[in-house]
Amino acid sequence: MDCFRTTLLNKTPQADYESQRHLRWWILIRVILFTLLFALTTFFREQGHPLILPAASVTLLFLLGLYSFSILSVLLLNRRLCSIHQYGAIQLCFDVFFIALLVYATGCSDSDFSALLILPVIAAGLLLSRLGGLFIAAVTTFSYAAILILEQLRWIPVYFSATPYTPPTSFLASSNLFAIYGLLFFLAALLSGQLAGRLRITEKRLAHTAIEFDRLSILYKQIFDDISTGIITTDQYDFITSFNQAAERITGFSRSTALGKPFSQLLPNISLQEEQGRNVCDFQKQHGEAIRIGYSFSFLNMPVQKESEEKQPLRWKVITLQDISQIERMEKQVREAEKMAAIGELSASVAHDFRNPLAAISGSAQILATEKDDLSRLDAGTFKTLIGIILKESGRMAKTITDFLQFARPATIQAEWFDFNRMVDEVLMRRRTATFALMTGTVIKEVDGRLDCWGDRQQIQTVLNQLLDNACQAAGPQQGKVVLAACERVKDNQAEVQIEIRDQGPGIPDEQREKVFIPFFSSRTDGTGLGLAIVQQIIAAHGGRVEIDANAEFACVIRLLLPLPPPTP
Incomplete structure (x- = not known):
């Protein structure tokens, strides 16, 4: 008992x-x-x-x-x-x-x-x-x-x-x-x-399960109400089923006003017909204040009662909202600050690059000015050397200005189909002129006989000139060959033109391969540091990409991949 x-x-x-x-x-x-x-x-x-x-x-x-x-x-x-x-x-x-x-x-x-x-x-x-x-x-x-x-x-x-x-x-x-x-x-x-x-x-x-459920329900409600992101859910008929405090603050509508209303009627600026992802729109709050809203939505796996007229299942949605007006203003300020910093750095780089050529030009001009009364006292070799210095440094200054303008104010892409082989011949022919005599190396062309390319012909020429200049400078006179190869390939059902500039110079160290595309980064004393930055800028504008590689024969391989549009039916 x-x-x-x-x-x-x-x-x-x-x-x-x-x-x-x-x-x-x-x-x-x-x-x-x-x-x-x-x-x-x-x-x-x-x-x-x-x-x-x-x-x-x-x-x-x-x-x-x-x-x-x-x-x-x-x-x-x-x-x-x-x-x-x-x-x-x-x-x-x-x-x-x-x-x-x-x-x-x-x-x-x-x-x-x-x-x-x-x-x-x-x-x-x-x-x-x-x-x-x-x-x-x-x-x-x-x-x-x-x-x-x-x-x-x-x-x-x-x-x-x-x-x-x-x-x-x-x-x-x-x-x-x-x-x-x-x-x-x-x-x-x-x-x-x-x-x-x-x-x-x-x-x-x-x-115990009921207690845990109640605890999770309270936690969910607390998170739902206190989170800074606006959260809205809609049922299969597009009627709003939940509306948290952040959504009230962002839109200006109270929860009692929003619940039960059609989402498209309450917030017509926000379109949920696009693919899921991040979107931005202009929004006018209930009290008239204009803001910028970043929003995204996804589907909820909730049971539905019927399908749409197009036999597509009607689905519940969860929409997240954020007022990005302040963020966009801050981003704009950051971009302006970065732009001013880049202009300052670019100006300093240009001033530095101009100092040495100006000194050389000034020195050569002073010598010629000293002997202006009797130029016969200068032998032909000295006179030719002084004129060569002036021409070379003037060309260097002109290239610096051209690179500066190309990087600071890129031209709009005017894409068209063109014969890549013929364009390469024109580039190599131009490099054989006297203007480039001092920096022209041996360039071997390995391009398919018939290769059509899609892009801005002028800008692609600029890219090839920049890369060939770098490759010839790296290979040096009588130290190695430079190869320009190109072909068409298909990868992941995407046709693209592959262009490679290979040289037998010292190559690019692994730790510098990510830095060479940064503006003003250069390992040469006479370089502006804008060449590869311009190359990447142009190729990215074409929707392509730039890769740096190496193999047993060539210490440096710059690979350009330019996508081709699908053929028209």
């Missing part, structure tokens, strides 16, 4: 509340059940059916006692004189007593109500767990044994003689009946206790 009491006391307040509620229901069921039983038996007796029942006055007295006890039980239940499970055990013991009294008064072993003894056992297994059910099963078994013993001793009511009562034929028959009912009581206690145990485990897990 102590172990049973310990088990009963080891309950949570929530379990006590549930047990108290179940006990109230059980008391109500007790009253209804006994009332119906006596009403039905009385009705059948009046119809002439042979039943074993006490006198009507005794039945009425029994019912009054039962009602009084039930009312008193409910009143004492609220007083909490003992633990709720101890109180439940007491109530079920009294139920066993009332049912046993009913069985004794209606025929003992021949009673039609003997099966009712199993009800308190089942109720105990559900309300008091397995141990409580076994306890009530034992009480019920002893009570039924007492009824059978009284019957064997012939201590039975006198009115049995006037009823179709059949006494037991032998003690063995009573023992057999006791064994069957006793086994039935304990089996019911075990099964109901097992069911109640599983039910309690399920309730505990369900309660």
Whole structure:
């Protein structure tokens, strides 16, 4: 009994509340059940059916006692004189007593109500767990044994003689009946206790899941309301289903105004017909303020009820909004600052590049000015050298200015189809003129006989000139060959022209391959650092890319990949 009491006391307040509620229901069921039983038996007796029942006055007295006890039980239940499970055990013991009294008064072993003894056992297994059910099963078994013993001793009511009562034929028959009912009581206690145990485990897990769900719901709501990004969801019919505080602040619409409205009607500037991704639009808030909104949307995997007329499934959407007006203003300021910094750096680079050529030109001019009265004193070699210095440095200054303008103010792409082979011939022919005599190296052409290229012919020429200048400078006179190769290839279903400038110079170190495209970065003392920057700028404008590579024969390979448009049908 102590172990049973310990088990009963080891309950949570929530379990006590549930047990108290179940006990109230059980008391109500007790009253209804006994009332119906006596009403039905009385009705059948009046119809002439042979039943074993006490006198009507005794039945009425029994019912009054039962009602009084039930009312008193409910009143004492609220007083909490003992633990709720101890109180439940007491109530079920009294139920066993009332049912046993009913069985004794209606025929003992021949009673039609003997099966009712199993009800308190089942109720105990559900309300008091397995141990409580076994306890009530034992009480019920002893009570039924007492009824059978009284019957064997012939201590039975006198009115049995006037009823179709059949006494037991032998003690063995009573023992057999006791064994069957006793086994039935304990089996019911075990099964109901097992069911109640599983039910309690399920309730505990369900309660834990509900708590976690509530916690996650609160966390989700807190994040949804406090996040700085506006979040809007729409159902399959484009009606707004949620609208967080950031969306209210960005759009100027209140949540009560937005919920239930068609998204396209409330926010017509935001188009959700485009592909998923980041988009930007101008937006006028409800109070008239004009802002820039960055938005994106994606589909939610929510169940839908029907498809559109085009047989496309209608889907839920989640839209995210951000006011990017301040960000764009800051980006513009950063770009302006970067532009001014680039202009400053470019000006410093140009000034530095002009200083040396101007010094050389000035020195040569001063010598010529000194001998202007009698130029015959200058030998032809010296005169030619001075004129060559002036021409070379003037060309260098002109190239610096050209690179500066090309990088600072790139021309618009005028794309067309042209014969790449013929253009290469023109570039190489021009390089053989006297102007480029000092920096022209041996260039080997490896171009397909018929190669059509798509792009701006003039700008592609500029790219080839820049790369050939670098390659010839790197190879140096009589130190190696320079190869210009080109062919058409197809990669990932995209046709493109591949152009390679290869040289046998010292190559570009791995740590400098990312830096060579940065404006003003140069490893040569006479370089402007704009050549490869201009190359990358032009190729990127054509939608292509520049790669730097090397192999066993050539220390440096500059590879240009220019995409070709798909053929027209």
